[in-house]
Amino acid sequence: MDRKEYMKACKQAKTWAKEYYDNDAPSVSDYDYDTLMRQLRDAEAAHPDWITPDSPTQHVGGSTGKSTFAKVQHAVPMLSLLDITTEAEVDEFLDRFPGEVFSVEPKIDGLSISVTYEDGVLARAETRGDGLIGEDITENAKQILGIPPFLPVPGYKVLEVRCECYMPVAEFERINKENEKLGKRIFVNPRNAAAGILRTKDIEEVKRANLHAFAFNVQRFEFTSGEKPRSNPLGVSHLASLDLLRWLGFETVEHYGSGRKGVYGLIQHIGEERDKLPYWIDGAVVKLDDIHLRDKVPGTSKYPNWARAFKYPPEEKTTTVVDIILQTGRTGRITPVAVFDPPVFLEGSTVSKATLHNPEFISGLDLNLGDEVVVHKAQSIIPEILKVAKKHAIGHFNVYGCTCPSCGGMIVPGAEDGEDAGGAYCLNPMCPAQMSRHLEFWGSRECMDIAGFGPAVIERFTALGWLNSINDIYRLKGHRDEMAKLDGFGAKSADKLLAAIEESKTRDIDRLIKALGIPGVGRHIGRELAKRYPGIWEIAGLTESQLAAIDGIGEVSARVISEFFRDVDNRRMLKATEALGVNFLSKSYGAAPAEGALSGLTFVITGTLPSMGRDAAKALIESHGGKVSGSVSKKTSFLLAGEAAGSKLEKAQELGVKIISEGELLGMIGEEGAR
Numbered sequence: 195m196d197r198k199e200y201m202k203a204c205k206q207a208k209t210w211a212k213e214y215y216d217n218d219a220p221s222v223s224d225y226d227y228d229t230l231m232r233q234l235r236d237a238e239a240a241h242p243d244w245i246t247p248d249s250p251t252q253h254v255g256g257s258t259g260k261s262t263f264a265k266v267q268h269a270v271p272m273l274s275l276l277d278i279t280t281e282a283e284v285d286e287f288l289d290r291f292p293g294e295v296f297s298v299e300p301k302i303d304g305l306s307i308s309v310t311y312e313d314g315v316l317a318r319a320e321t322r323g324d325g326l327i328g329e330d331i332t333e334n335a336k337q338i339l340g341i342p343p344f345l346p347v348p349g350y351k352v353l354e355v356r357c358e359c360y361m362p363v364a365e366f367e368r369i370n371k372e373n374e375k376l377g378k379r380i381f382v383n384p385r386n387a388a389a390g391i392l393r394t395k396d397i398e399e400v401k402r403a404n405l406h407a408f409a410f411n412v413q414r415f416e417f418t419s420g421e422k423p424r425s426n427p428l429g430v431s432h433l434a435s436l437d438l439l440r441w442l443g444f445e446t447v448e449h450y451g452s453g454r455k456g457v458y459g460l461i462q463h464i465g466e467e468r469d470k471l472p473y474w475i476d477g478a479v480v481k482l483d484d485i486h487l488r489d490k491v492p493g494t495s496k497y498p499n500w501a502r503a504f505k506y507p508p509e510e511k512t513t514t515v516v517d518i519i520l521q522t523g524r525t526g527r528i529t530p531v532a533v534f535d536p537p538v539f540l541e542g543s544t545v546s547k548a549t550l551h552n553p554e555f556i557s558g559l560d561l562n563l564g565d566e567v568v569v570h571k572a573q574s575i576i577p578e579i580l581k582v583a584k585k586h587a588i589g590h591f592n593v594y595g596c597t598c599p600s601c602g603g604m605i606v607p608g609a610e611d612g613e614d615a616g617g618a619y620c621l622n623p624m625c626p627a628q629m630s631r632h633l634e635f636w637g638s639r640e641c642m643d644i645a646g647f648g649p650a651v652i653e654r655f656t657a658l659g660w661l662n663s664i665n666d667i668y669r670l671k672g673h674r675d676e677m678a679k680l681d682g683f684g685a686k687s688a689d690k691l692l693a694a695i696e697e698s699k700t701r702d703i704d705r706l707i708k709a710l711g712i713p714g715v716g717r718h719i720g721r722e723l724a725k726r727y728p729g730i731w732e733i734a735g736l737t738e739s740q741l742a743a744i745d746g747i748g749e750v751s752a753r754v755i756s757e758f759f760r761d762v763d764n765r766r767m768l769k770a771t772e773a774l775g776v777n778f779l780s781k782s783y784g785a786a787p788a789e790g791a792l793s794g795l796t797f798v799i800t801g802t803l804p805s806m807g808r809d810a811a812k813a814l815i816e817s818h819g820g821k822v823s824g825s826v827s828k829k830t831s832f833l834l835a836g837e838a839a840g841s842k843l844e845k846a847q848e849l850g851v852k853i854i855s856e857g858e859l860l861g862m863i864g865e866e867g868a869r
Contacts, residue, residue: 263329275503298460301477304360340445354413409444511538522627548577562587600627641709734759746823792820801836
């Protein structure tokens, strides 16, 4: 890892930590995050001069920046644990403490909190936050099972205990089912659910969640007399202190005492039993039992050195794909889903299906019906096939040989660029699965530009039975009187919307072509076609090779356009649209292209430009005679690249297309263009 890669990895680690600790919405698995953190620690060990105070390795993840709870400074810092993943790393840790006893415990995957008792009564509960400052969640903590409201014996002036708040898997599944019915937030995993609910100020919701907590460490204690007898378990033995906490009314984490030789065996035992537990764990914690010796072991600002967290690799199971079903989304995108038999139990839940994403994913796996596959959970959340373990069928499943499950329409590949890039799509614009989204798309500003025809109106008119197809938009005038009587609508709004619909009939065909929703075909292609052909029906008669010969239209786009216009149902729909008065003639036909410094040149734009958006850059290029395409090909003259350029940059480099910056573009135009 060089310095640039190190800085990029630091930024990524901070983003993932924020998602996990602050937003309760992790986008990657703990395993992936831990792997990145180990890479950062290795880089810093080799280059100590790279380390800065804000490095992710130097402080506990999380913050309280956007919290609605009061902030509180911890009396004892709530540190994290250094992760290890191999038996050799376990041995290296144990060798530091020859002859000592260790505690081995499951690492509960929950939210770390501390609870403080004053004169035997629960006085305060705090989230970990950044390890130094947390949130005061005292009232919510009183609803958590496993945390006693008071201590059953006198004598404790102060007792602070660190706990892990968690949600049992059964409760997690129950809450998600209820939330789905009520249209509420669906939690991605039990840890996410526990953290989200614990941070709400709705006490009743916290009660209903049946959150639990395991006590796993004594942070500090003070007896009423002011003494701390060395003979008391709280100040001598960690294992004994956990037993005492259980006697005081806490639920305590399962713990095993062992000398050096038995530690790794206990780690393996916990790992083998984790499928049977009613809660999630992601590892095992090994702690030095002798509390006096702990105090003599120097640590860091983030980790104590008397404990380590052994992280298990993500679970993997083998099963057989017995079916592949197709699902059609609101955009027309087809998602293949594998069905397993037998179902497999992974990280707390039974898995019987997994998304196959797109045809390219299936091809990459070389997956077909009957094949045995290895399954895991991506981000410890989403079931996913890792690989084919054993082939039982020749070749891979062909999505394009199937039809849309919603309408029976043709399935085609998405174009190489645009919002529909990649994947498979239903070609039928009348497909019920995508009609709501297509109605909205048709009326959008970049398409037919129907003012006032937004999602709320579409949803309302669809529920009334007025909208079942694109052409129904132009039949809405028949519902004018009913529309005028709708609550919150009225005669004025009805007439205004109908006028906007009538005006949309006059749009040039570049907008109409985009509005048709052909995968990957936008106005840039529509404009090229509108300049060359007098109307829609002339375009509909073009062959695939004729389309591909036009600047800005690649082979995939040419094929999709040709297939769309050849489809009998699509042609029937278009004839009805024309009969309703929608313009099918090009207003741009024969228009001379703009002349200028960029005449005859084709550009593709990618990434974020320093001073202008893509639309502005596109307009600037076209105003000086250039053309803008959505995909890189051998016809591309220049790739205009900004920051965070992606696959288009790689394609340009492969094809030897010249790559230019915004400044170089302005230089090509000249001083007038730069101004």
